[in-house]
Amino acid sequence: MENSLNWEQSTLINELIQGMELAKQLRAHMNSTSSAGSREMLIQRILSSYEKALLILKWNGSGGQPQVSALITGVLESSVSGDGSPWSEDCDRGFKDQQDQSDVSKKRKVLPTWTDQVRICSENGLEGPMDDGYSWRKYGQKDILGAKYPRSYYRCTYRSTQNCRATKQVQRSDDDPTIFELVYRGRHTCNQIHHTAPQPQPQPQPQPPSLDKQEPKQNHHHNNHQQQQSQNMLFNFRTSLRVNTEDLDNQEMNPHCTFPSWMRGENQNFAFSTLAANNLGSYSPSFVSPATSGTNYFSTPPCRMSSFGLIHNLQHSESDLTEIISANTSATNSPIVDLDFSIDPVELDPNFPFDTLDFSNNST
DNA sequence: AGCATTTGACCTCG
DNA sequence: CGAGGTCAAATGCT
Known part of the structure; x- marks a missing residue:
């Protein structure tokens, strides 16, 4: 399967599209009276988007690990x-009851x-x-x-x-x-x-x-x-x-x-x-x-x-x-x-x- | 009938 | 004691 390739391409495209869309949004925001905060957020997102795109490209060049998803x-x-221990989670009180709780942290x-x-x-x-x-x-x-x-x-x-x-x-x-x-x-x-x-x-x-x-x-x-x-x-x-x-x-x-x-x-x-x-x-x-x-x-x-x-x-x-x-x-x-x-x-x-x-x- | 959701009661922790 | 988290019976849906 070429899922990997498709996936990366898709991701890359998505990121680029997203960046473009966000840029458009930003432009719209420039014309409006939107808050500086929202504009700043858009800028952040645009940057983030393109960074991710670049990152994907880098990963493509270096083996194209599917773990890019993790990066994204x-x-x-x-x-x-x-x-x-992952089993120390105590969200389950019933489960707790089955254990000796004397030493188990009561913290959630x-x-x-x-x-x-x-x-x-x-x-x-x-x-x-x-x-x-x-x-x-x-x-x-x-x-x-x-x-x-x-x-x-x-x-x-x-x-x-x-x-x-x-x-x-x-x-x-x-x-x-x-x-x-x-x-x-x-x-x-x-x-x-x-x-x-x-x-x-x-x-x-x-x-x-x-x-x-x-x-x-x-x-x-x-x-x-x-x-x-x-x-x-x-x-x-x-x-x-x-x-x-x-x-x-x-x-x-x-x-x-x-x-x-x-x-x-x-x-x-x-x-x-x-x-x-x-x-x-x-x-x-x-x-x-x-x-x-x-x-x-x-x-x-x-x-x-x-x-x-x-x-x-x-x-x-x-x-x-x-x-x-x-x-x-x-x-x-x-x-x-x-x-x-x-x-x-x-x-x-x-x-x-x-x-x-x-x-x-x-x-x- | 079986499973999921709702919801009030109960429990734990700070 | 109050807030948050969970339980479990009641209820709803397929």
């Missing part, structure tokens, strides 16, 4: 378990946590945090003090069957309802195949989430509309993503670093973004995550992929990541790429869907 998204999950922040800030602006209002490639099941919702919108709590659909303890929180931003803050906690140890390629969903399709007050829901059944939109979205989506690898108390970058689920998923899916954008109807959005209520309606792969391909802003909570990203733009020897390969074998569940490698070896 530039996010790493950092395991911060105090004992270095012992599990790998990272934050995505996803901003989607679509002229047609089809928006929301996109699918991240995993199946999530909502298990709670909570009104947060000082927040306009409630916070939703999701856990992996395969929590019970595969003991996957990954969770995520979705909260809509107060200021900008188009921004969704996604807090991922824990790592997926489940084997979810649907996020790797468009293939029939082995699991039952979820019911469409109801229109709750948290997230804007859209009707799923706009296939024609979606086909039309998808192309627009490819160009119009603006996804700002900020990732904070919180809990980075251990800044030594222990070898547990992997990437958030959506990055892994995107790795392959992204290749479809531009390819599929012109041919959306040829495949169904069947491999979308079914359970993330906030994302279901936004489930067409090109949407997700293009939006993920249009990631602009990456900030580490302690600016370290920013430096890393920065370094990436000027060196092919990125620490992030290293991290991609430095996944602790212990971390690798036998069922771990190691798409990245599959992807690169997918030529059979």
Whole structure:
């Protein structure tokens, strides 16, 4: 398969297109009375976009590693378990009860946590945090003090069957309802195949989430509309993503670093973004995550992929990541790429869907 | 019937 | 004690 090539080309094109679009936006902003802040943000994004494009080119010239995706998204999950064990996450109290808790830290922040800030602006209002490639099941919702919108709590659909303890929180931003803050906690140890390629969903399709007050829901059944939109979205989506690898108390970058689920998923899916954008109807959005209520309606792969391909802003909570990203733009020897390969074998569940490698070896 | 979501209650932590 | 996080029964959907 030439997915790798396609993927890089797609990514490159996306970045360039994005840069152009952002430049256009900036021009529009120049004429308007928009704030200096928004203009500054656009400039940042443009620069970021072109840096990524250059980076891709560099990588192409140096072997074209599929891990460019990691560079693009530039996010790493950092395991911060105090004992270095990813299993020390205590988000599951029931699980805790089975263990001798006498010595286990009671802190919540012992599990790998990272934050995505996803901003989607679509002229047609089809928006929301996109699918991240995993199946999530909502298990709670909570009104947060000082927040306009409630916070939703999701856990992996395969929590019970595969003991996957990954969770995520979705909260809509107060200021900008188009921004969704996604807090991922824990790592997926489940084997979810649907996020790797468009293939029939082995699991039952979820019911469409109801229109709750948290997230804007859209009707799923706009296939024609979606086909039309998808192309627009490819160009119009603006996804700002900020990732904070919180809990980075251990800044030594222990070898547990992997990437958030959506990055892994995107790795392959992204290749479809531009390819599929012109041919959306040829495949169904069947491999979308079914359970993330906030994302279901936004489930067409090109949407997700293009939006993920249009990631602009990456900030580490302690600016370290920013430096890393920065370094990436000027060196092919990125620490992030290293991290991609430095996944602790212990971390690798036998069922771990190691798409990245599959992807690169997918030529059979 | 089986699975997902909703939602109030309960638990933990600061 | 309050806020945030999780549980679990009720409910809804397919």
